[in-house]
Amino acid sequence: MRFSVLVFSALTVSAMISSPPLRADEIEINAVSFFDIPSNETVSVEIFDDAEEILELKKIFEDELRDKGYTIADKSRLILSFEARDTSGKWSGGGPNRLIDLSNTENHTGKDAPAVRLNIFDSERGGILNPKRDKGITQVAPSEFRIDAVIEDRQNGKRLWQGWTIIAESVETDGPALHRAMIKPLVDNIGKTVRNDKPSAQ
Numbered sequence: 001m002r003f004s005v006l007v008f009s010a011l012t013v014s015a016m017i018s019s020p021p022l023r024a025d026e027i028e029i030n031a032v033s034f035f036d037i038p039s040n041e042t043v044s045v046e047i048f049d050d051a052e053e054i055l056e057l058k059k060i061f062e063d064e065l066r067d068k069g070y071t072i073a074d075k076s077r078l079i080l081s082f083e084a085r086d087t088s089g090k091w092s093g094g095g096p097n098r099l100i101d102l103s104n105t106e107n108h109t110g111k112d113a114p115a116v117r118l119n120i121f122d123s124e125r126g127g128i129l130n131p132k133r134d135k136g137i138t139q140v141a142p143s144e145f146r147i148d149a150v151i152e153d154r155q156n157g158k159r160l161w162q163g164w165t166i167i168a169e170s171v172e173t174d175g176p177a178l179h180r181a182m183i184k185p186l187v188d189n190i191g192k193t194v195r196n197d198k199p200s201a202q
Helices: 002-018 052-067 176-188
Strands: 027-033 043-046 078-087 090-093 100-103 115-118 137-141 144-153 159-168 194-197
Touching: 027 176, 043 052, 052 078, 052 176, 144 176, 159 176
Parallel strands: 043 078
Antiparallel strands: 027 159, 027 194, 078 144, 090 137, 100 115, 144 159
């Protein structure tokens, strides 16, 4: 048992050392203010899924709201709801290798060998004399982890404010440290309009 505990501790320390620290400038925030946020109003953080991960995010939102001076209560006039999701990246490039083209002959009896054409020069995809600079498939938009937050007025149903934070999937997208780092700038910018900003720049 002691050996197992020591091994687990060593693996944990190793993972902490090997994982790059999260930087604030890796997170991007955007926000849009539609109407003024009523002052001195309590806030309800409402969720539509009671999964463990969602409950953890809800607690972080409530903690950050309290730190900013908001009062949390059920059925308040102001409703904060949120959504967390992964977005797949976009890819481009690639395609068949044009240095050598293989094609069937016009004789479809199967007796003749396929036609082989050596591509010397191709202005679009490249050939032997002008190799294609593109090495193949490239990712033009990285995968992202995103948290959206919305504040609505329960009395009239109006959306007062909306904000979202984004971080590339190259950063570990699990754990309270990252979630808090993405939620804090959202709460800090409630009622504001922000475009492509970095929390470290605020």
